[in-house]
Amino acid sequence: MMKKKITLKNVIKYTLIYSLLILISFVILSPVVWIIGSSFNPGSSVFSSTLIPKNPTIQHYIDLFTETEYPLWFLNTLKVATMNMIVSVIITTLTAYAFSRFRFRGRKQGMMTILVLQMFPSILAMTAMYVLLTKLHLINTHIGLVIVYATGQIPFNTWLVKGYLDAIPRSLDEAAKIDGASNITILTKIIMPLSKPILVFVALQNFVGPWFDFIFPQLVLRGADKKTLAMGLFNWIKDRQANQFTLFAAGAILVAIPITLLYAYFQKHIVEGLSAGATKG
Amino acid sequence: MSKSKKAALYSTVFMGLGQLYNKDWIKGIFFMLIEIITLINIFNGTVAHSIWGVITLGETRGVKGDHSINLMIDGIITLMLLAFVVIIFVFNIKDAKKARENIENGKMAKKPIEYLKFIRNRYFAHILLMPSIVLIIFFTLLPILFTFLIAFTNYSIPYHIPPGNLVDWVGFKNFIKLFKMEEWAGTIWTVGLWTIIWAIITTVLNYFAGLGLALLTNAKGVKLKKVWRTLFILPYAIPAFISLLIFRLVFMGPGPVNSTLLNIGVISEKIPFLSDHTLAKVMVILVYCWTGAPYWMALMSGTLTNIDKSLYEAAEIDGASKWQQFYKITVPMVLFQTAPLLIMTFAHNFNNFGMIYLLTTGDPVNANLKYAGSTDILISWIYKMTLEKRQFGMAAAVTILIFVFVASMAIYSFRKTKSFKEEDMIQ
Structure with missing residues (x-):
């Protein structure tokens, strides 16, 4: 197998490809992460929910079944x-x-x-x-x-x-x-x-x-x-x-x-x- | 007069008589019963009342008066049943004649059990199709027929909603209104144009975004291909119902995107993602790309890996650059295999109700449009007219227009597909 040469062209190419891959992953994952985070957020409104909850709670999951x-x-x-x-x-x-x-x-x-x-x-x-x-x-x-x-x-x-x-x-x-x-x-x-x-x-x-x-x-x-x-x-x-x-x-x-x-x-x-x-x- | 003609004549005079003449008792009684039931309904006025109902749609107002819509449905059902009886009638004459001919030729008439067996073998396919036929007649064809009829009535609030009020036939008035009356004409052209733009852009954008994703995850030298692919297929696996509602919240005025951007100081005012007329349209298209592109990626990844490697080798020997290989081999190969799906997808996007309704409910409200918001496409406009505004007549008229448009496109495209033309060649 041919060994890959580290050329400037290759470096640019792979930086580009990987940054694209990461960017797309971010676009795909962020709404998913946000909704998961929100489900552990205390309170009930969109305003107060943050991406990573400060005081995570599973109260909403309990409420689903009891309330x-x-x-x-x-x-x-x-x-x-x-x-x-x-x-x-x-x-x-x-x-x-x-x-x-x-x-x-x-x-x-x-x-x-x-x-x-x-x-x-x-x-x-x-x-x-x-x-x-x-x-x-x-x-x-x-x-x-x-x-x-x-x-x-x-x-x-x-x-x-x-x-x-x-x-x-x-x-x-x-x-x-x-x-x-x-x-x-x-x-x-x-x-x-x-x-x-x-x-x-x-x-x-x-x-x-x-x-x-x-x-x-x-x-x-x-x-x-x-x-x-x-x-x-x-x-x-x-x-x-x-x-x-x-x-x-x-x-x-x-x-x-x-x-x-x-x-x-x-x-x-x-x-x-x-x-x-x-x-x- | 030959005996077979006699049998046919008897069956014409009264269904089943010919069969009795042939000494085929069970079938004869069966046909007679059908005729008797039909006659009873004709003489006791049920049929006449149904037909009167369809023609007049009721004449007495008031809560205890006539219910136009029920009269219409009853009328359609009666007419359908009558057509069915006519078919049985014709069959009954032919059957009597045929059976008599067999008897004259010395063949024994079939015994009932034998006859049932014969039917089972001869009409096996029809028996298999029975459940589908019944369901489709009652829950697809009948509703479509009904919708077509409604388009020629003034069924709408406030003055023409039963019970209590009557619905009347109005001829082509709804269609004339739709194209001649300014507020309606303005709406149907604006919404119709946006629907076509929406269907074209989303189909093309999703298609090429999917191609991009497939190429990216198949690119030479990329590590962890499987991980990327699984990650990118995620939006397809997450139910659209949920992801769309999530996006509705994400891009809300006070939603997380705006608050994050405000916090880090990129913007000083909230961006009206879903409440600006133009921006909302861009947003529905982009969000659809998020949910729609992975489907194409999955399809195209398969196609990509199936492309014959020797094609590339040959190209390399001939001195083709990577770029040339890409757009002379890869792109045409993928297009060739997946393009037939594009027309189907276009038709689907044209009527993609869920996308619009879940994300924006057709909002923002547009004062220039009658009963429609800025992002409403034809089908969501119809939905609003039907369920919220109760303008059934106008909604049905628009429905007919959509149906004619989409159906003619479908027939045209299917006539061209191989599977329809060549299907008998497979066997």
């Missing part, structure tokens, strides 16, 4: 997220399987419809959804919220999973069919295991989504006992003074940590899902 409805919100969200994950994965898998493996009348039109619908943000149909959910007596229920989420994700994720399934050789299905396997067996025993990465990606997305959505809960849920986390957290700092700021900081950190860890753990699947979306989407 506020944070645990209830947490459980509500966990319930919605889990239901949404299960329902969405099942529906998406069935739909993608049908589009990928069967040739039937209306298939192309169906896929085109899905593509166009994917472009229509669900927020835009809020009024109608509200009226419909009321009619079906699903307003102020978690099921209603799950239905809204699970429907909203169908177009995009179907397209994503279908792309992935297309890449699984059809000869596998055919071999199984000759051995007498039914369509359902092929789906559960061959297709699903082979498409695990993309299914994990879809499951993760649908699990994480409800934790940070405050739009649809506001539309669907009315009662205080039904509230989800994002709604509650957002309300704490919505107004100009951000009254419950330190509580928000503590609450946000508590929920961000597990989610960030989940992402880190499933990193491989996420990268795969992202690039599947990139090349086949």
Whole structure:
């Protein structure tokens, strides 16, 4: 290997690169450090909080569980997220399987419809959804919220999973069919295991989504006992003074940590899902 | 008249008769039930009432009077069900004819159980699609249809909100207002222009910032590559909901940035990061870069490491400089692989509601705009009109415009992608 020469050019180059790296790290880390610091700050306002608290306290974390409805919100969200994950994965898998493996009348039109619908943000149909959910007596229920989420994700994720399934050789299905396997067996025993990465990606997305959505809960849920986390957290700092700021900081950190860890753990699947979306989407 | 035509005729006269004539009792009774239910609803006036509801949207005012919006939804659902019955009706005639032909040709009619099996095999894909179809019809298509209809009504406060008041059809009035009435026209052009600028700048900026990050962390001779990369991916892992709210606080008037700068004496007055009309726009773009660039970095890092090394070796032999290698090999390779995503991202950014709403709520308030703030993009403007100002009619009109714009872009771009054209070649 060639030994690196210490030339003026190299010195300048590396000083530049490293100072850039450090500068970017600073930009990325400072808001994170600030919010963590704030959660240990006594008091409740933005004004008094400093980067590194002078008298650190874990009072806000205790308050979260004793003084506020944070645990209830947490459980509500966990319930919605889990239901949404299960329902969405099942529906998406069935739909993608049908589009990928069967040739039937209306298939192309169906896929085109899905593509166009994917472009229509669900927020835009809020009024109608509200009226419909009321009619079906699903307003102020978690099921209603799950239905809204699970429907909203169908177009995009179907397209994503279908792309992935297309890449699984059809000869596998055919071999199984000759051995007498039914369509359902092929789906559960061959297709699903082979498409695990993309299914994990879809499951993760649908699990994480409800934790940070405050739009649809506001539309669907009315009662205080039904509230989800994002709604509650957002309300704490919505107004100009951000009254419950330190509580928000503590609450946000508590929920961000597990989610960030989940992402880190499933990193491989996420990268795969992202690039599947990139090349086949 | 042939017997198959007779069967078809019977089924036309009354659904299921042809099947009974074919001695296919179960199917016959099933079809008859559908016709009977339909007829009952027609004769007891339910259908007529629904159609009257859609046409008039109610005629009696007052709390106990007609509820226009419910009438409209009922009407849409009834019309959809009627269309469905018509489809079954046509199918029922064809089925009777076909079954009779089979009988005449000496084939036995299928027994019910066999028929169910046949359906399961023949229509397996449709059965798989059932849950999606039902959900999409009720919670996507129906709401879209409803929104389209609302755009042609005056559904809004203060005088046209049920219950108590009636909503009326107003034709294209909302659209005319949107483009001809000064305060509305001014708003839609200003907000629309800003939305397009916002979508273009953020897409391009995030893309190239991501490329920069990827190149920086892949640069030759940089130590601890993994550490840097993990650090830089952090904003992608932190939920945007939380990071955006943090930035909202960080850049608040009395927030930490201002107080720090004041303390060390760099500035003597607070900088109005999020309350100055222009500065707030710059801030939303920059903050989006913070949350958005790492996604591209992750994608491009993968692409970068996959570039064939022999390309660089060949270039080196030909005497290409590092700079030439960079912009003749690296950049085109990465662009080629990731550019198809740009259109999708543009469409996504065009409607990136969360970004704007969480960071600024569309503020600062702009007196020249109707119901919109300076950083509001079209979708957040619609949200405000719907949830806060309750101007449903106008909001729906803007929604249609967005939908037409984005959908035509999507169809155009997807028609061009390989996956749609060549998908049958894979198998």
